[in-house]
Amino acid sequence: MCRVIITRNRSVAINDRGALILLQLSFMYYMFVSFSLLYWASTTTGSPCDRLFRSDVDKNGTFTSPGYPAAYGPFMNCNYEFRGHGRERVQIIFTDFVLHHPHDDPSEKPHHPWLKQSCDGADRVTAFISVGGNKEKIDDFCGSATPRELMSNSAVMSLHFHSTTVSRGSRGFKARYSFVSNFGITTGEQISSSPCAFRFNSTTSTNGTFWSPNFPGFYPRDTECHYFFHAQVGERVKIVFSYFDIEGMIPCGLTSASDFVEVSNFMTVDRKLPRYCGLQKDLKMESDGAFFRVTFKSNDRFDGTGFFASYQFTPVADAVTITRRRSSSPASSSPYPPGCILLFYLLAYLIS
Numbered sequence: 344m345c346r347v348i349i350t351r352n353r354s355v356a357i358n359d360r361g362a363l364i365l366l367q368l369s370f371m372y373y374m375f376v377s378f379s380l381l382y383w384a385s386t387t388t389g390s391p392c393d394r395l396f397r398s399d400v401d402k403n404g405t406f407t408s409p410g411y412p413a414a415y416g417p418f419m420n421c422n423y424e425f426r427g428h429g430r431e432r433v434q435i436i437f438t439d440f441v442l443h444h445p446h447d448d449p450s451e452k453p454h455h456p457w458l459k460q461s462c463d464g465a466d467r468v469t470a471f472i473s474v475g476g477n478k479e480k481i482d483d484f485c486g487s488a489t490p491r492e493l494m495s496n497s498a499v500m501s502l503h504f505h506s507t508t509v510s511r512g513s514r515g516f517k518a519r520y521s522f523v524s525n526f527g528i529t530t531g532e533q534i535s536s537s538p539c540a541f542r543f544n545s546t547t548s549t550n551g552t553f554w555s556p557n558f559p560g561f562y563p564r565d566t567e568c569h570y571f572f573h574a575q576v577g578e579r580v581k582i583v584f585s586y587f588d589i590e591g592m593i594p595c596g597l598t599s600a601s602d603f604v605e606v607s608n609f610m611t612v613d614r615k616l617p618r619y620c621g622l623q624k625d626l627k628m629e630s631d632g633a634f635f636r637v638t639f640k641s642n643d644r645f646d647g648t649g650f651f652a653s654y655q656f657t658p659v660a661d662a663v664t665i666t667r668r669r670s671s672s673p674a675s676s677s678p679y680p681p682g683c684i685l686l687f688y689l690l691a692y693l694i695s
């Protein structure tokens with residue numbers, strides 16, 4: 344109310360036709376704001392099926408749609424809110440998912456096959472994350488295809504379940520939540536001083552696998568993870584990406600707002616090596632020396648399903664064979680090029 348009065352006073356001070364327009368505009372603005380707030384309040388409070396999960400109470404657990412596995416009722420609006428802290432991320436894994444979709448009814452066949460994909464007018468679960476303090480929708484999930492794993496970009500996340508007028512006996516969904524600090528990456532040794540970094544030491548394991556955060560689900564936004572490979576002296580590391588789906592456009596830079604994978608023989612940027620994004624098949628690489636770094640980085644827009652890779656520390660076979668060839672061949676063991684030797688014999692012949 345105070346704000347309206349202040350606006351009115353200001354407008355009156357201007358005292359011309361512009362003031363009237365200004366007054367109308369500010370009135371419309373305040374109506375918009377208050378309706379938005381009312382709408383927000385109606386969707387965020389007051390439903391008996393709302394649930395709040397806090398990581399200081401439980402690090403993991405399950406949750407379901409109302410009445411699961413019995414059919415859920417019509418006009419449901421349930422909020423499931425997850426609140427962790429620090430560098431915890433919320434991971435949601437759906438284990439069962441059967442929601443009523445109007446296009447499942449033979450009487451309501453879609454006119455176009457692609458309509459099946461749309462969640463408009465269907466019972467649905469919507470996932471929200473927080474970007475810069477604002478609630479942002481990641482996606483809608485509907486029908487009976489189990490959604491991929493979800494992971495938040497921060498310590499909070501929320502899901503909203505909405506059912507339409509009819510449920511026709513659909514049993515709903517069941518899911519597992521966990522507050523994780525390892526981004527769903529369970530190989531390597533996590534470096535606790537870093538937000539997301541993993542160390543792979545040849546002395547611990549000569550081969551193994553690693554993957555992007557939340558793989559095989561969509562990777563979270565605004566996330567940077569490092570994978571450091573430490574070979575022993577005389578070893579290199581070979582890396583093969585058997586699955587690679589990183590949202591972006593070559594050259595995977597800022598201008599195309601790309602997510603990317605950067606690889607390097609150093610802690611710093613390796614100008615010889617490109618960044619990778621998009622869909623790649625059987626991407627392979629080998630380190631120049633005993634250290635190698637793989638870095639994954641996502642921005643605050645769009646998501647891919649990430650990567651799955653294997654690594655192997657191998658002795659540097661090439662160096663051994665080169666050394667052996669050198670020592671067994673007398674010609675190449677000479678410090679002088681063959682031309683010099685010929686010149687020497689020619690000179691010796693001429694002098695004598």
Ligand SMILES: *[C@@H]1O[C@H](CO)[C@@H](O)[C@H](O)[C@H]1NC(C)=O
Nearest residue numbers: 400401402403404520521522
């Ligand atoms: C779930 O959390 C408990 C501690 O709250 C822990 O002991 C258990 O290992 C966790 N289970 C999974 C699957 O993360």
Ligand SMILES: *[C@@H]1O[C@H](CO)[C@@H](O)[C@H](O)[C@H]1NC(C)=O
Nearest residue numbers: 542543544545546547572573
């Ligand atoms: C790798 O492991 C060895 C043996 O445990 C250790 O001496 C070495 O410092 C480790 N390297 C790194 C970079 O952690």
Ligand SMILES: *[C@@H]1O[C@H](CO)[C@@H](O)[C@H](O)[C@H]1NC(C)=O
Nearest residue numbers: 547548549550551654655656
């Ligand atoms: C990977 O390491 C295991 C032992 O940790 C070994 O048995 C296996 O042969 C290795 N695989 C390859 C391809 O080197």
